[in-house]
Amino acid sequence: MHIIKKPSREEAREVMPDIQRRNFLKQLGMGAAFVTAATIATGCHKDDDDNNMNGAGISLGSGDVAVLNYAYALEQLEAAFYTQVVLTPYTGITDMELDFFKDIRNHEIGHREFFKAALSTNAIAGLEVDFSSIDFTKRASVLATAKAFEDLGVSAYNGAGQYISSSATGLVYLGLAGKIVSVEACHAAYIRDLIEPGSFAAADVVDANGLDKSRTPADVFNIAKAYIKTKINTNTLPK
Protein backbone atom coordinates (compact mmCIF):
# COMPACT_ATOMS: atom_id res chain seq x y z
CA MET A 1 0.00 0.00 0.00
CA HIS A 2 1.22 3.46 -0.81
CA ILE A 3 0.38 6.66 0.97
CA ILE A 4 -1.25 9.12 -1.40
CA LYS A 5 1.22 11.90 -2.01
CA LYS A 6 -0.03 15.43 -2.12
CA PRO A 7 1.04 17.39 -5.21
CA SER A 8 3.41 20.17 -4.29
CA ARG A 9 1.80 23.56 -4.22
CA GLU A 10 4.74 24.99 -6.10
CA GLU A 11 3.88 22.71 -8.99
CA ALA A 12 0.30 23.81 -8.74
CA ARG A 13 1.30 27.48 -9.04
CA GLU A 14 3.28 26.85 -12.18
CA VAL A 15 0.66 24.99 -14.09
CA MET A 16 -2.48 26.84 -13.04
CA PRO A 17 -3.61 30.36 -13.50
CA ASP A 18 -4.50 32.17 -10.28
CA ILE A 19 -8.20 31.99 -10.90
CA GLN A 20 -8.15 28.20 -10.78
CA ARG A 21 -5.79 27.94 -7.83
CA ARG A 22 -8.53 28.50 -5.30
CA ASN A 23 -10.43 25.46 -6.48
CA PHE A 24 -7.28 23.44 -6.70
CA LEU A 25 -6.34 24.34 -3.15
CA LYS A 26 -9.77 23.20 -2.05
CA GLN A 27 -9.08 19.83 -3.57
CA LEU A 28 -5.72 19.75 -1.84
CA GLY A 29 -7.56 20.34 1.38
CA MET A 30 -9.81 17.41 0.66
CA GLY A 31 -6.80 15.26 -0.19
CA ALA A 32 -5.24 16.13 3.13
CA ALA A 33 -8.48 15.27 4.88
CA PHE A 34 -8.47 11.90 3.20
CA VAL A 35 -4.91 11.07 4.19
CA THR A 36 -5.33 12.10 7.81
CA ALA A 37 -9.04 11.57 8.15
CA ALA A 38 -8.69 10.73 11.82
CA THR A 39 -7.47 14.18 12.72
CA ILE A 40 -9.26 16.47 10.30
CA ALA A 41 -13.01 16.84 10.16
CA THR A 42 -13.78 16.34 6.50
CA GLY A 43 -16.92 18.41 6.79
CA CYS A 44 -14.78 21.51 7.10
CA HIS A 45 -13.59 21.07 3.56
CA LYS A 46 -16.88 20.37 1.86
CA ASP A 47 -17.86 23.94 1.34
CA ASP A 48 -15.66 26.74 2.49
CA ASP A 49 -17.65 29.54 0.95
CA ASP A 50 -20.75 30.60 2.78
CA ASN A 51 -23.16 28.07 4.04
CA ASN A 52 -21.43 26.26 6.83
CA MET A 53 -23.19 25.85 10.13
CA ASN A 54 -23.05 29.45 11.30
CA GLY A 55 -20.98 30.53 8.35
CA ALA A 56 -21.96 34.10 7.70
CA GLY A 57 -19.10 36.36 6.75
CA ILE A 58 -16.02 36.23 4.56
CA SER A 59 -14.30 32.89 4.13
CA LEU A 60 -10.66 32.36 5.06
CA GLY A 61 -10.34 29.51 2.57
CA SER A 62 -9.00 26.11 3.55
CA GLY A 63 -5.71 24.41 4.40
CA ASP A 64 -2.59 26.58 4.43
CA VAL A 65 -4.55 29.39 2.77
CA ALA A 66 -6.87 29.57 5.77
CA VAL A 67 -3.94 29.74 8.17
CA LEU A 68 -2.29 32.49 6.14
CA ASN A 69 -5.52 34.45 5.91
CA TYR A 70 -5.86 34.07 9.67
CA ALA A 71 -2.42 35.63 10.12
CA TYR A 72 -3.30 38.26 7.50
CA ALA A 73 -6.41 39.22 9.48
CA LEU A 74 -4.39 39.66 12.69
CA GLU A 75 -1.71 41.68 10.92
CA GLN A 76 -4.40 43.92 9.42
CA LEU A 77 -5.72 44.55 12.90
CA GLU A 78 -2.29 45.34 14.33
CA ALA A 79 -1.25 47.55 11.40
CA ALA A 80 -4.48 49.56 11.61
CA PHE A 81 -4.00 50.02 15.36
CA TYR A 82 -0.41 51.29 15.17
CA THR A 83 -1.21 53.47 12.17
CA GLN A 84 -3.74 55.23 14.39
CA VAL A 85 -1.32 55.39 17.34
CA VAL A 86 1.27 57.16 15.17
CA LEU A 87 -1.34 59.41 13.56
CA THR A 88 -2.76 60.60 16.90
CA PRO A 89 -0.04 60.03 19.51
CA TYR A 90 -1.21 59.89 23.11
CA THR A 91 -0.64 62.76 25.49
CA GLY A 92 2.88 62.85 26.87
CA ILE A 93 4.40 60.41 24.38
CA THR A 94 8.22 60.49 24.42
CA ASP A 95 10.40 60.74 21.31
CA MET A 96 11.62 57.19 21.82
CA GLU A 97 8.12 55.84 22.25
CA LEU A 98 6.92 57.56 19.08
CA ASP A 99 9.97 56.34 17.14
CA PHE A 100 9.42 52.78 18.27
CA PHE A 101 5.69 52.95 17.54
CA LYS A 102 6.59 54.04 14.01
CA ASP A 103 8.92 51.04 13.77
CA ILE A 104 6.24 48.68 15.05
CA ARG A 105 3.70 50.18 12.66
CA ASN A 106 6.13 49.59 9.79
CA HIS A 107 6.74 46.00 10.88
CA GLU A 108 3.02 45.26 11.03
CA ILE A 109 2.47 46.91 7.65
CA GLY A 110 5.33 44.79 6.30
CA HIS A 111 3.68 41.65 7.69
CA ARG A 112 0.25 42.65 6.41
CA GLU A 113 1.44 43.51 2.93
CA PHE A 114 3.59 40.39 2.79
CA PHE A 115 0.60 38.14 3.47
CA LYS A 116 -1.48 40.05 0.98
CA ALA A 117 1.17 39.52 -1.69
CA ALA A 118 1.78 35.88 -0.77
CA LEU A 119 -1.93 35.05 -0.78
CA SER A 120 -2.51 36.88 -4.04
CA THR A 121 -6.06 36.15 -5.25
CA ASN A 122 -6.68 33.97 -2.18
CA ALA A 123 -6.30 36.93 0.17
CA ILE A 124 -9.36 38.01 2.12
CA ALA A 125 -10.54 41.59 1.68
CA GLY A 126 -9.41 44.44 3.88
CA LEU A 127 -11.09 44.20 7.29
CA GLU A 128 -13.07 46.96 8.91
CA VAL A 129 -11.82 47.48 12.44
CA ASP A 130 -13.61 48.73 15.55
CA PHE A 131 -11.37 50.70 17.90
CA SER A 132 -14.22 52.44 19.72
CA SER A 133 -13.11 50.90 23.02
CA ILE A 134 -9.64 52.45 22.76
CA ASP A 135 -8.85 55.99 23.93
CA PHE A 136 -5.96 56.93 21.65
CA THR A 137 -5.28 60.08 23.68
CA LYS A 138 -4.46 58.06 26.81
CA ARG A 139 -1.12 56.29 27.21
CA ALA A 140 -2.59 53.63 29.47
CA SER A 141 -5.34 52.75 26.99
CA VAL A 142 -2.98 52.54 24.02
CA LEU A 143 -0.34 50.51 25.86
CA ALA A 144 -2.88 48.10 27.32
CA THR A 145 -4.30 47.47 23.85
CA ALA A 146 -0.82 47.13 22.32
CA LYS A 147 0.14 44.61 24.99
CA ALA A 148 -3.05 42.65 24.40
CA PHE A 149 -2.50 42.60 20.63
CA GLU A 150 1.17 41.63 20.83
CA ASP A 151 0.72 38.86 23.38
CA LEU A 152 -2.27 37.67 21.35
CA GLY A 153 -0.21 37.70 18.15
CA VAL A 154 2.60 35.69 19.75
CA SER A 155 0.18 33.08 21.07
CA ALA A 156 -1.65 32.96 17.73
CA TYR A 157 1.50 32.24 15.71
CA ASN A 158 2.75 29.79 18.33
CA GLY A 159 -0.55 27.96 18.13
CA ALA A 160 -0.85 28.07 14.35
CA GLY A 161 2.48 26.48 13.46
CA GLN A 162 1.08 22.98 13.88
CA TYR A 163 -1.73 23.65 11.40
CA ILE A 164 0.62 24.51 8.54
CA SER A 165 1.16 21.60 6.20
CA SER A 166 4.47 19.81 5.72
CA SER A 167 4.45 20.32 1.96
CA ALA A 168 7.38 22.23 0.45
CA THR A 169 5.27 25.38 0.38
CA GLY A 170 3.93 24.70 3.87
CA LEU A 171 7.49 24.56 5.20
CA VAL A 172 8.18 27.96 3.65
CA TYR A 173 5.07 29.34 5.38
CA LEU A 174 6.10 27.75 8.69
CA GLY A 175 9.51 29.36 8.33
CA LEU A 176 7.88 32.73 7.65
CA ALA A 177 5.57 32.39 10.65
CA GLY A 178 8.71 31.76 12.71
CA LYS A 179 10.39 34.84 11.27
CA ILE A 180 7.41 36.98 12.23
CA VAL A 181 6.53 35.60 15.67
CA SER A 182 9.87 36.50 17.26
CA VAL A 183 9.40 40.08 16.09
CA GLU A 184 5.95 40.13 17.67
CA ALA A 185 7.56 38.77 20.85
CA CYS A 186 10.08 41.64 20.81
CA HIS A 187 7.17 44.08 20.45
CA ALA A 188 5.35 42.38 23.30
CA ALA A 189 8.40 42.51 25.57
CA TYR A 190 9.01 46.19 24.82
CA ILE A 191 5.39 47.23 25.37
CA ARG A 192 5.18 45.21 28.58
CA ASP A 193 8.31 46.91 29.89
CA LEU A 194 6.76 50.30 29.06
CA ILE A 195 3.75 49.44 31.21
CA GLU A 196 5.66 47.74 34.00
CA PRO A 197 9.47 47.63 33.82
CA GLY A 198 10.71 44.04 34.02
CA SER A 199 7.43 42.43 32.91
CA PHE A 200 8.78 41.46 29.45
CA ALA A 201 8.32 37.76 30.19
CA ALA A 202 6.27 37.73 33.35
CA ALA A 203 4.49 34.72 34.78
CA ASP A 204 1.17 35.68 33.14
CA VAL A 205 2.66 34.84 29.72
CA VAL A 206 5.51 32.43 30.50
CA ASP A 207 4.66 29.27 32.44
CA ALA A 208 6.69 27.21 34.92
CA ASN A 209 8.32 25.28 32.05
CA GLY A 210 9.55 28.55 30.57
CA LEU A 211 7.04 28.25 27.71
CA ASP A 212 5.15 31.13 26.12
CA LYS A 213 1.43 30.80 25.44
CA SER A 214 -0.16 29.29 22.35
CA ARG A 215 -3.78 29.84 21.48
CA THR A 216 -6.09 28.09 19.05
CA PRO A 217 -7.53 30.15 16.20
CA ALA A 218 -10.94 29.94 17.88
CA ASP A 219 -9.58 31.41 21.12
CA VAL A 220 -7.72 34.11 19.23
CA PHE A 221 -10.76 35.21 17.24
CA ASN A 222 -12.83 35.17 20.36
CA ILE A 223 -10.52 37.84 21.77
CA ALA A 224 -9.90 39.70 18.50
CA LYS A 225 -13.55 39.93 17.46
CA ALA A 226 -14.12 42.87 19.77
CA TYR A 227 -11.90 44.90 17.44
CA ILE A 228 -13.02 43.55 14.06
CA LYS A 229 -16.28 44.79 12.53
CA THR A 230 -16.11 42.61 9.42
CA LYS A 231 -17.77 39.25 9.89
CA ILE A 232 -15.34 36.42 9.32
CA ASN A 233 -16.41 32.84 8.73
CA THR A 234 -14.03 30.87 10.93
CA ASN A 235 -15.51 27.47 10.12
CA THR A 236 -12.68 26.45 7.82
CA LEU A 237 -9.95 27.28 10.32
CA PRO A 238 -8.06 24.34 11.76
CA LYS A 239 -9.46 23.13 15.06
Place this chain on the structure above:
Amino acid sequence: MDLFNIFREIEKIDPDVYDRLDSRRNAMKQFTNISGKIALAAIPFALGSMFSKAYAQSGSTSVADVLKYALTLEYLEEAFYVKGVATAGLIPTAAATAAITNIRNHETAHVNFLKTVLGNMGGAPASPTFDFTAGGTFPTVFTDYNFFLAIAQTFEDTGVRAYKGQAGNLSGSNTVLTAALNIHSVEARHAAHIRMMRRALGTLGASPALKPWITLNQSGIATTAVNPSYAGEELTTQAGVDIAALGGNIGANSASEAFDEPLTMAQVLPIASLFIKS
Protein backbone atom coordinates in the same frame (compact mmCIF):
# COMPACT_ATOMS: atom_id res chain seq x y z
CA MET B 1 24.20 -2.73 16.95
CA ASP B 2 24.23 -0.15 14.20
CA LEU B 3 20.84 1.53 13.79
CA PHE B 4 21.69 2.67 10.31
CA ASN B 5 22.28 -0.91 9.25
CA ILE B 6 18.87 -1.82 10.55
CA PHE B 7 17.35 0.98 8.59
CA ARG B 8 19.19 -0.04 5.46
CA GLU B 9 17.76 -3.50 5.99
CA ILE B 10 14.26 -2.10 6.22
CA GLU B 11 14.85 -0.06 3.11
CA LYS B 12 15.79 -3.22 1.23
CA ILE B 13 12.43 -4.70 2.16
CA ASP B 14 10.51 -1.49 1.75
CA PRO B 15 12.13 1.18 -0.40
CA ASP B 16 9.30 3.59 0.38
CA VAL B 17 9.81 3.41 4.12
CA TYR B 18 10.65 7.10 4.44
CA ASP B 19 7.60 8.17 2.50
CA ARG B 20 5.38 6.03 4.64
CA LEU B 21 6.38 7.56 7.91
CA ASP B 22 4.46 10.76 7.58
CA SER B 23 2.82 10.59 10.98
CA ARG B 24 3.16 8.72 14.23
CA ARG B 25 -0.14 7.05 13.50
CA ASN B 26 1.10 5.84 10.15
CA ALA B 27 4.43 4.82 11.66
CA MET B 28 2.58 2.49 14.01
CA LYS B 29 0.47 1.07 11.19
CA GLN B 30 3.36 0.60 8.83
CA PHE B 31 5.52 -0.89 11.53
CA THR B 32 2.97 -3.64 11.97
CA ASN B 33 3.22 -4.43 8.28
CA ILE B 34 7.00 -4.37 8.10
CA SER B 35 7.78 -6.09 11.36
CA GLY B 36 6.78 -9.46 10.02
CA LYS B 37 9.58 -9.26 7.49
CA ILE B 38 12.60 -8.46 9.68
CA ALA B 39 14.39 -10.31 12.45
CA LEU B 40 12.67 -10.11 15.79
CA ALA B 41 15.79 -8.92 17.61
CA ALA B 42 16.03 -5.92 15.32
CA ILE B 43 12.52 -4.71 16.04
CA PRO B 44 13.21 -2.40 19.01
CA PHE B 45 15.95 -0.70 17.06
CA ALA B 46 13.89 -0.44 13.93
CA LEU B 47 11.04 0.97 15.98
CA GLY B 48 13.32 3.61 17.49
CA SER B 49 14.63 4.64 14.12
CA MET B 50 11.21 4.77 12.61
CA PHE B 51 9.89 6.91 15.38
CA SER B 52 12.73 9.35 15.03
CA LYS B 53 12.07 9.47 11.33
CA ALA B 54 8.34 9.74 11.78
CA TYR B 55 8.76 12.63 14.16
CA ALA B 56 10.86 14.50 11.62
CA GLN B 57 8.99 13.93 8.44
CA SER B 58 10.88 16.50 6.42
CA GLY B 59 13.82 14.21 6.59
CA SER B 60 17.32 15.27 7.39
CA THR B 61 17.32 15.79 11.17
CA SER B 62 15.37 13.75 13.68
CA VAL B 63 13.28 15.32 16.40
CA ALA B 64 15.59 13.88 19.06
CA ASP B 65 18.59 15.46 17.34
CA VAL B 66 16.83 18.82 17.22
CA LEU B 67 15.99 18.59 20.91
CA LYS B 68 19.55 17.59 21.86
CA TYR B 69 20.84 20.55 19.91
CA ALA B 70 18.32 22.83 21.65
CA LEU B 71 19.31 21.40 25.03
CA THR B 72 22.97 22.14 24.36
CA LEU B 73 22.12 25.77 23.68
CA GLU B 74 19.91 25.94 26.77
CA TYR B 75 22.70 24.45 28.90
CA LEU B 76 24.96 27.19 27.55
CA GLU B 77 22.52 29.98 28.38
CA GLU B 78 21.64 28.57 31.78
CA ALA B 79 25.28 28.20 32.86
CA PHE B 80 26.02 31.73 31.65
CA TYR B 81 23.23 33.33 33.68
CA VAL B 82 23.84 31.15 36.74
CA LYS B 83 27.43 32.36 36.79
CA GLY B 84 26.39 35.95 36.05
CA VAL B 85 23.86 36.11 38.87
CA ALA B 86 26.32 34.42 41.26
CA THR B 87 29.15 36.84 40.47
CA ALA B 88 29.22 39.47 43.23
CA GLY B 89 29.39 43.05 41.99
CA LEU B 90 28.63 42.24 38.34
CA ILE B 91 24.96 43.23 38.05
CA PRO B 92 24.55 46.77 39.39
CA THR B 93 20.86 47.24 40.22
CA ALA B 94 18.02 45.37 41.82
CA ALA B 95 15.91 45.72 38.66
CA ALA B 96 18.69 44.30 36.49
CA THR B 97 19.26 41.46 38.94
CA ALA B 98 15.54 40.66 38.88
CA ALA B 99 15.47 40.62 35.08
CA ILE B 100 18.58 38.45 34.71
CA THR B 101 17.31 36.12 37.44
CA ASN B 102 13.98 35.79 35.64
CA ILE B 103 15.81 34.96 32.40
CA ARG B 104 18.07 32.47 34.22
CA ASN B 105 15.00 30.77 35.67
CA HIS B 106 13.49 30.43 32.20
CA GLU B 107 16.67 28.87 30.84
CA THR B 108 16.72 26.43 33.75
CA ALA B 109 13.08 25.60 33.03
CA HIS B 110 13.93 25.04 29.35
CA VAL B 111 16.80 22.73 30.32
CA ASN B 112 14.56 20.72 32.62
CA PHE B 113 11.73 20.62 30.07
CA LEU B 114 13.99 19.40 27.26
CA LYS B 115 15.69 16.86 29.55
CA THR B 116 12.28 15.47 30.47
CA VAL B 117 11.16 15.22 26.85
CA LEU B 118 14.45 13.64 25.76
CA GLY B 119 14.32 11.31 28.75
CA ASN B 120 11.21 9.83 27.15
CA MET B 121 12.96 9.54 23.78
CA GLY B 122 16.03 7.55 24.76
CA GLY B 123 17.94 9.91 27.03
CA ALA B 124 19.21 13.45 27.36
CA PRO B 125 22.89 14.33 26.98
CA ALA B 126 24.68 15.74 30.04
CA SER B 127 25.72 19.36 30.09
CA PRO B 128 29.06 20.24 28.52
CA THR B 129 31.45 22.34 30.59
CA PHE B 130 31.72 25.92 29.44
CA ASP B 131 34.37 28.61 29.24
CA PHE B 132 32.62 31.93 28.74
CA THR B 133 35.90 33.74 28.16
CA ALA B 134 36.02 31.69 24.94
CA GLY B 135 39.57 30.59 25.58
CA GLY B 136 40.62 34.05 26.75
CA THR B 137 38.99 36.03 23.90
CA PHE B 138 36.46 37.59 26.29
CA PRO B 139 38.40 37.93 29.57
CA THR B 140 36.02 40.54 31.03
CA VAL B 141 32.75 38.68 30.45
CA PHE B 142 31.98 38.45 34.19
CA THR B 143 33.68 41.67 35.29
CA ASP B 144 32.47 44.17 32.65
CA TYR B 145 28.69 44.43 33.02
CA ASN B 146 28.28 46.02 29.61
CA PHE B 147 30.13 43.18 27.96
CA PHE B 148 28.21 40.61 30.00
CA LEU B 149 24.98 42.05 28.57
CA ALA B 150 26.47 42.08 25.07
CA ILE B 151 27.18 38.36 25.32
CA ALA B 152 23.73 37.79 26.85
CA GLN B 153 22.15 39.57 23.88
CA THR B 154 24.23 37.49 21.49
CA PHE B 155 23.18 34.25 23.19
CA GLU B 156 19.51 35.23 23.10
CA ASP B 157 19.58 36.35 19.48
CA THR B 158 21.48 33.21 18.52
CA GLY B 159 19.00 31.05 20.43
CA VAL B 160 16.04 32.65 18.67
CA ARG B 161 17.65 32.08 15.30
CA ALA B 162 18.63 28.52 16.18
CA TYR B 163 15.08 27.50 17.18
CA LYS B 164 13.73 29.24 14.11
CA GLY B 165 16.08 27.22 11.95
CA GLN B 166 14.65 23.95 13.29
CA ALA B 167 10.92 24.62 12.82
CA GLY B 168 10.89 22.78 9.50
CA ASN B 169 12.48 19.69 11.05
CA LEU B 170 9.66 19.60 13.60
CA SER B 171 6.83 20.08 11.11
CA GLY B 172 4.26 17.34 11.60
CA SER B 173 5.34 16.65 15.19
CA ASN B 174 2.73 19.00 16.54
CA THR B 175 3.40 18.81 20.27
CA VAL B 176 7.14 19.23 19.91
CA LEU B 177 6.81 21.96 17.29
CA THR B 178 4.44 23.96 19.48
CA ALA B 179 6.69 23.57 22.53
CA ALA B 180 9.70 24.70 20.49
CA LEU B 181 7.76 27.72 19.24
CA ASN B 182 6.74 28.49 22.82
CA ILE B 183 10.40 28.48 23.87
CA HIS B 184 11.45 30.44 20.78
CA SER B 185 9.21 33.42 21.55
CA VAL B 186 10.38 33.50 25.18
CA GLU B 187 13.98 33.79 23.98
CA ALA B 188 12.87 36.67 21.75
CA ARG B 189 11.27 38.40 24.75
CA HIS B 190 14.59 38.02 26.61
CA ALA B 191 16.52 39.41 23.66
CA ALA B 192 14.30 42.49 23.43
CA HIS B 193 14.66 43.22 27.13
CA ILE B 194 18.45 42.80 27.13
CA ARG B 195 18.72 45.13 24.14
CA MET B 196 16.85 47.79 26.10
CA MET B 197 19.01 47.15 29.18
CA ARG B 198 22.02 47.81 26.95
CA ARG B 199 20.43 50.89 25.45
CA ALA B 200 19.91 52.29 28.93
CA LEU B 201 23.64 51.81 29.57
CA GLY B 202 24.57 54.07 26.67
CA THR B 203 27.36 55.76 28.63
CA LEU B 204 29.05 52.43 29.27
CA GLY B 205 29.63 51.94 25.59
CA ALA B 206 26.58 50.20 24.25
CA SER B 207 25.11 51.79 21.18
CA PRO B 208 22.40 54.30 22.13
CA ALA B 209 20.72 53.44 18.83
CA LEU B 210 19.91 49.91 20.00
CA LYS B 211 16.26 48.95 19.62
CA PRO B 212 14.27 46.02 21.00
CA TRP B 213 14.45 44.49 17.49
CA ILE B 214 17.37 43.74 15.18
CA THR B 215 18.04 46.32 12.48
CA LEU B 216 19.80 44.89 9.42
CA ASN B 217 22.70 42.78 10.75
CA GLN B 218 23.65 45.25 13.46
CA SER B 219 24.57 43.81 16.84
CA GLY B 220 25.43 47.11 18.52
CA ILE B 221 28.43 45.22 19.91
CA ALA B 222 31.97 46.43 19.36
CA THR B 223 33.66 43.07 18.85
CA THR B 224 33.32 41.45 15.44
CA ALA B 225 33.52 38.06 17.17
CA VAL B 226 29.72 38.13 17.49
CA ASN B 227 29.11 38.83 13.79
CA PRO B 228 28.27 35.22 12.85
CA SER B 229 25.23 35.50 15.16
CA TYR B 230 23.91 38.41 13.09
CA ALA B 231 24.93 37.32 9.60
CA GLY B 232 21.99 37.27 7.22
CA GLU B 233 19.63 39.26 9.46
CA GLU B 234 19.74 42.10 6.93
CA LEU B 235 17.43 40.23 4.55
CA THR B 236 14.64 42.43 3.16
CA THR B 237 13.09 40.03 0.64
CA GLN B 238 10.79 37.26 1.90
CA ALA B 239 9.60 34.43 -0.35
CA GLY B 240 10.27 36.60 -3.36
CA VAL B 241 8.44 39.63 -1.96
CA ASP B 242 10.45 42.84 -1.56
CA ILE B 243 9.31 43.92 1.91
CA ALA B 244 11.14 47.26 1.84
CA ALA B 245 9.02 48.49 -1.05
CA LEU B 246 5.69 47.46 0.49
CA GLY B 247 3.06 49.64 2.15
CA GLY B 248 4.22 52.94 0.74
CA ASN B 249 7.88 51.97 1.09
CA ILE B 250 8.65 51.07 4.72
CA GLY B 251 12.36 50.96 3.85
CA ALA B 252 15.17 48.48 4.34
CA ASN B 253 15.62 49.02 8.10
CA SER B 254 11.99 48.30 8.93
CA ALA B 255 11.84 45.48 6.38
CA SER B 256 14.82 43.74 7.99
CA GLU B 257 13.46 44.30 11.50
CA ALA B 258 10.03 42.92 10.60
CA PHE B 259 11.38 39.44 9.85
CA ASP B 260 13.99 37.61 11.93
CA GLU B 261 16.14 35.14 10.06
CA PRO B 262 16.96 31.54 10.97
CA LEU B 263 20.39 30.01 11.48
CA THR B 264 21.22 26.43 10.58
CA MET B 265 22.89 23.98 12.96
CA ALA B 266 26.01 24.31 10.84
CA GLN B 267 26.00 28.06 11.52
CA VAL B 268 25.15 27.84 15.22
CA LEU B 269 27.43 25.03 16.38
CA PRO B 270 30.68 26.93 15.66
CA ILE B 271 29.27 29.87 17.65
CA ALA B 272 28.34 27.67 20.60
CA SER B 273 31.57 25.70 20.43
CA LEU B 274 33.57 28.86 21.14
CA PHE B 275 32.28 28.50 24.70
CA ILE B 276 32.29 24.72 25.07
CA LYS B 277 35.33 23.41 26.90
CA SER B 278 34.38 19.77 26.82
